Amino acid sequence: MATGRTHRPATRSRGIPEATVARLPLYLRALTALSERSVPTVSSEELAAAAGVNSAKLRKDFSYLGSYGTRGVGYDVEYLVYQISRELGLTQDWPVVIVGIGNLGAALANYGGFASRGFRVAALIDADPAMAGKPVAGIPVQHTDDLEKIIKDNGVSIGVIATPAGAAQQVCDRLVAAGVTSILNFAPTVLTVPDGVDVRKVDLSIELQILAFHEQRKAGEEAPMETAVGEGALPASAPRGAAADDSADQGPDGDVPAVMPA
Amino acid sequence: MATGRTHRPATRSRGIPEATVARLPLYLRALTALSERSVPTVSSEELAAAAGVNSAKLRKDFSYLGSYGTRGVGYDVEYLVYQISRELGLTQDWPVVIVGIGNLGAALANYGGFASRGFRVAALIDADPAMAGKPVAGIPVQHTDDLEKIIKDNGVSIGVIATPAGAAQQVCDRLVAAGVTSILNFAPTVLTVPDGVDVRKVDLSIELQILAFHEQRKAGEEAPMETAVGEGALPASAPRGAAADDSADQGPDGDVPAVMPA
DNA sequence: CCATCTTTGTGCACGCGTTCACAAAGACAT
DNA sequence: ATGTCTTTGTGAACGCGTGCACAAAGATGG
Numbered sequence: 001m002a003t004g005r006t007h008r009p010a011t012r013s014r015g016i017p018e019a020t021v022a023r024l025p026l027y028l029r030a031l032t033a034l035s036e037r038s039v040p041t042v043s044s045e046e047l048a049a050a051a052g053v054n055s056a057k058l059r060k061d062f063s064y065l066g067s068y069g070t071r072g073v074g075y076d077v078e079y080l081v082y083q084i085s086r087e088l089g090l091t092q093d094w095p096v097v098i099v100g101i102g103n104l105g106a107a108l109a110n111y112g113g114f115a116s117r118g119f120r121v122a123a124l125i126d127a128d129p130a131m132a133g134k135p136v137a138g139i140p141v142q143h144t145d146d147l148e149k150i151i152k153d154n155g156v157s158i159g160v161i162a163t164p165a166g167a168a169q170q171v172c173d174r175l176v177a178a179g180v181t182s183i184l185n186f187a188p189t190v191l192t193v194p195d196g197v198d199v200r201k202v203d204l205s206i207e208l209q210i211l212a213f214h215e216q217r218k219a220g221e222e223a224p225m226e227t228a229v230g231e232g233a234l235p236a237s238a239p240r241g242a243a244a245d246d247s248a249d250q251g252p253d254g255d256v257p258a259v260m261p262a
Numbered sequence: 263m264a265t266g267r268t269h270r271p272a273t274r275s276r277g278i279p280e281a282t283v284a285r286l287p288l289y290l291r292a293l294t295a296l297s298e299r300s301v302p303t304v305s306s307e308e309l310a311a312a313a314g315v316n317s318a319k320l321r322k323d324f325s326y327l328g329s330y331g332t333r334g335v336g337y338d339v340e341y342l343v344y345q346i347s348r349e350l351g352l353t354q355d356w357p358v359v360i361v362g363i364g365n366l367g368a369a370l371a372n373y374g375g376f377a378s379r380g381f382r383v384a385a386l387i388d389a390d391p392a393m394a395g396k397p398v399a400g401i402p403v404q405h406t407d408d409l410e411k412i413i414k415d416n417g418v419s420i421g422v423i424a425t426p427a428g429a430a431q432q433v434c435d436r437l438v439a440a441g442v443t444s445i446l447n448f449a450p451t452v453l454t455v456p457d458g459v460d461v462r463k464v465d466l467s468i469e470l471q472i473l474a475f476h477e478q479r480k481a482g483e484e485a486p487m488e489t490a491v492g493e494g495a496l497p498a499s500a501p502r503g504a505a506a507d508d509s510a511d512q513g514p515d516g517d518v519p520a521v522m523p524a
Numbered sequence: 525c526c527a528t529c530t531t532t533g534t535g536c537a538c539g540c541g542t543t544c545a546c547a548a549a550g551a552c553a554t
Numbered sequence: 555a556t557g558t559c560t561t562t563g564t565g566a567a568c569g570c571g572t573g574c575a576c577a578a579a580g581a582t583g584g
Contacts, residue, residue, distance in 0.1 A: 054543080316573075
């Protein structure tokens with residue numbers, strides 16, 4: 001998957017392990033699908049298969065929430081949907097602002113999945129004056145100057161950053177200062193935030209690079225051609241300045257427009 | 263952050279821990295920035311700060327690649343850029359296809375970060391005949407019918423799925439059958455793939471839900487109002503059908519158009 | 525050539541997460 | 555009521571990842 005972690009390490013929130021929290025949305029999605037098909041109950045085995053995990057893990061995950069199953073039968077779908085929704089805080093409304101309405105920001109604004117799960121796009125914000133007032137996904141874009149006022153007027157606590165990397169930290173600082181305590185970062189930068197603020201990042205480039213690593217490894221294993229493709233053929237005495245030809249085509253990566261993480 | 267993992271669990275690729283692989287792109291980005299500023303060497307402390315990790319972790323990560331540092335001095339920036347690039351397989355060209363040219367697919371196609379790191383958009387594919395031939399980001403969209411031929415002609419091994427959830431598995435199967443062995447999935451579904459195929463997923467909705475969980479917890483701690491907001495006040499005898507009012511507004515989540523993961 | 529200082533590389537311990545395997549609990553039939 | 559069968563909930567073991575703390579390595583200056 002495509003997600004790096006930036007939350008505090010071993011912070012067991014209310015006894016629920018972080019790894020479990022990360023899987024709850026997966027279970028919820030599978031359960032919602034079952035609910036729509038009016039399936040009354042489901043076993044840990046079936047649900048685990050639908051969510052793509054093994055059943056032991058699922059049962060242990062649920063055990064952190066309480067004993068919601070019935071032995072010999074399974075779990076009540078509706079009931080579990082409710083419990084997980086409540087646990088994730090999805091029974092309440094979360095106003096969200098998106099900052100940086102470029103290619104990606106616009107795509108996010110148009111994303112229908114926002115509203116369906118308690119998330120509501122309260123405002124779109126961009127630094128380009130030419131964008132101001134222009135409607136995107138039916139919502140008029142507002143200028144960065146009004147960021148603080150927008151946050152406070154709408155009681156926003158979750159912000160989405162889809163700006164170029166260069167602007168991300170500054171936007172982040174302003175969001176936090178205005179009261180935002182959770183940030184979803186699409187910009188290819190490491191954000192620095194004070195304690196108590198959660199940051200999660202989505203980074204396309206990183207995901208692709210991880211895939212490339214495994215892809216290279218696969219290729220190297222199947223066909224150990226030449227001097228072993230993926231292997232470090234050169235010991236410690238490798239050409240120290242051999243990176244010259246490679247660094248040339250690496251443009252200003254941290255300055256790409258507001259499209260997608262790099 | 264916004265990334266779920268779907269790779270095989272404890273697969274130490276060539277001795278390099280998965281957690282380390284996931285951080286290499288972070289280091290590479292920080293190093294590239296230093297390289298552009300013509301900084302010759304960097305200490306583990308400085309680089310760690312730039313990448314947002316602690317120095318011990320960084321040094322241990324690098325130790326898996328080999329001894330590329332100089333005690334008392336630090337790491338040679340150019341040399342390290344080269345080594346990490348090579349390790350990640352970024353010294354070669356990776357043709358990539360994007361399937362599903364909706365809002366998100368188009369944003370991805372326009373993403374400049376692709377080309378800058380060895381990734382090249384070889385083709386855009388969509389099921390809508392009306393899209394065929396229409397250029398997006400300067401590349402003409404091709405119809406799904408030609409998927410297999412496109413994959414083979416271009417030697418594509420990495421596919422990006424940005425279709426609606428309903429079409430994702432089918433597209434995935436076709437990609438895999440055609441020879442793709444790495445998939446980056448933006449559709450809100452669990453993909454089932456044969457052994458040897460890597461899947462990573464990017465899921466906006468999941469990330470937001472995780473943030474909401476923490477956000478709710480924060481709110482519940484600060485103000486333990488009413489009957490403890492995030493707490494399960496109801497034991498095992500909770501209202502079994504209480505989910506009715508909640509499941510109403512949850513529309514067909516798995517069927518959203520090709521915009522973004524739900 | 526020796527002493528000092530800086531910074532790497534890593535042995536070790538600890539904690540989280542995963543998995544196994546099974547006892548306990550309940551449904552269901554007789 | 556009793557027995558059988560299914561499925562949950564969890565104790566325990568294991569493995570990976572993280573962070574500490576320090577010895578080893580090399581640079582630098584006298």
